[in-house]
Amino acid sequence: MGEEEDKQNIVIAIDGFSSTGKSTIAKQLAKQLNYIYVDTGAMYRAVTYFALENHLIGEGFFHSEQLIEKLDGINITFRFNEALGFAEVYLNGKNIEKAIRTLKVSSYVSLVSTISEVRQKLVEQQQLMGKDKGIVMDGRDIGTVVFPEAELKIFMRASAETRAQRRYKELLERGHNLSYNDVLENVTTRDQIDSTREDSPLVKADDAIEIDNSDLTIEEQIKTILEMVYDQRS
Numbered sequence: 676m677g678e679e680e681d682k683q684n685i686v687i688a689i690d691g692f693s694s695t696g697k698s699t700i701a702k703q704l705a706k707q708l709n710y711i712y713v714d715t716g717a718m719y720r721a722v723t724y725f726a727l728e729n730h731l732i733g734e735g736f737f738h739s740e741q742l743i744e745k746l747d748g749i750n751i752t753f754r755f756n757e758a759l760g761f762a763e764v765y766l767n768g769k770n771i772e773k774a775i776r777t778l779k780v781s782s783y784v785s786l787v788s789t790i791s792e793v794r795q796k797l798v799e800q801q802q803l804m805g806k807d808k809g810i811v812m813d814g815r816d817i818g819t820v821v822f823p824e825a826e827l828k829i830f831m832r833a834s835a836e837t838r839a840q841r842r843y844k845e846l847l848e849r850g851h852n853l854s855y856n857d858v859l860e861n862v863t864t865r866d867q868i869d870s871t872r873e874d875s876p877l878v879k880a881d882d883a884i885e886i887d888n889s890d891l892t893i894e895e896q897i898k899t900i901l902e903m904v905y906d907q908r909s
């Protein structure tokens with residue numbers, strides 16, 4: 676890659692509440708810009724999946740000390756799937772892309788994400804992945820902790836009902852059997868834990884641009900953000 680092109684590559688941080696459509700937007704942006712896309716929520720979900728598989732977390736218990744001890748044995752990687760057009764997440768070599776999208780993983784992931792040792796491990800890996808820029812990363816603390824110097828920061832919002840409706844539809848389409856109220860409760864509980872945890876809570880960075888997408892189409896959001904990217908690079 677030439678020096679000129681290097682200079683133009685930026686870091687795009689997309690943060691926001693659960694199910695605001697961050698990953699849909701981030702994936703499409705990365706595709707259009709030929710950037711790498713990293714779904715950091717998938718990494719926290721992968722650790723949660725590991726904890727569930729190893730009976731370190733479950734109804735009424737969380738052996739967080741044991742999880743911390745086992746962190747070195749957790750290897751999270753992404754591999755691009757040509758057919759799907761995005762990178763899938765692997766845990767110790769096993770594809771867990773589908774397994775981490777269940778309501779069970781969703782209901783424990785915020786708790787696992789409060790553990791500082793977990794965050795430290797994942798943030799280090801995220802910073803390495805973005806060191807050459809040309810990356811779109813979505814999560815909760817990307818603009819505040821992972822890349823405080825990101826050239827473009829977006830903070831996404833939408834009403835809890837809109838988000839639960841979107842997530843409910845998505846889960847039904849994937850064949851999950853659950854109620855809208857369970858999804859709404861999960862969305863609001865996660866917002867609460869994510870925004871109030873001590874380490875790296877979900878907050879809007881001072882220099883992030885806020886987008887409420889309750890009434891915006893995906894195309895409208897992509898167009899708006901691409902304009903910001905081109906402004907930033909010119």
Ligand code: DC
Nearest residue numbers: 715716719784785788814815816865
């Ligand atoms: O984006 P998501 O819904 O897949 O994220 C799952 C959970 O992971 C979310 O409820 C909080 C946590 N998370 C986090 O703490 N920090 C991030 N950068 C990304 C996700």
